[in-house]
Amino acid sequence: MRREFSAGGVVVRKIRGGWHLAAIRPGGKNDVWALPKGLVGEGESPADTALREVTEETGVRGRLVEKLGDIRYVYTWKGERVFKVVSFYLVRYSNGRLGDITEEFRHEVADTKWLPLAEAPRLLSYKGEREMAAKALLLIDERPV
Secondary structure, X not given: OEEEEEEEEEEEEEEOXXXXXXXXXXXXXXXXXXXOEEEOOOOOOHHHHHHHHHHHHHOEEEEEEEEEEEEEEEEEEOOEEEEEEEEEEEEXXXXXXXXXXXXXXXXXXEEEEEEEOOOHHHHOOXXXXXXXXXXXXXXXXXXXX
């Protein structure tokens, strides 16, 4: 079984007094809201990958706060089973405009949106990503980021 390692970010920002996270709608998936993520590059750390993917897929930049956890699952690609681990990190927004994505990555992302963090565990499409949003919400409630 092939193995893949990816990393992504739960980018949080306060908007009008409430916490929000940056979500993407992947290209070709009209009913899906997800977190930005991608394959860990050669010689790249998962944390660096998370920050890179956040910028590539959302247009915003942020600073790493801490690792939230890993999601593990198996999927099939072209008849081959793939075991995948995705490490997610809490990322505090620093600058940039959501949706300001370079042309190179426009095929990967159809849309971007700030979702209320409290609603994200219900609005995100994938179970593991909903769990990461819930962890981010708990961390932010416990202490400032």
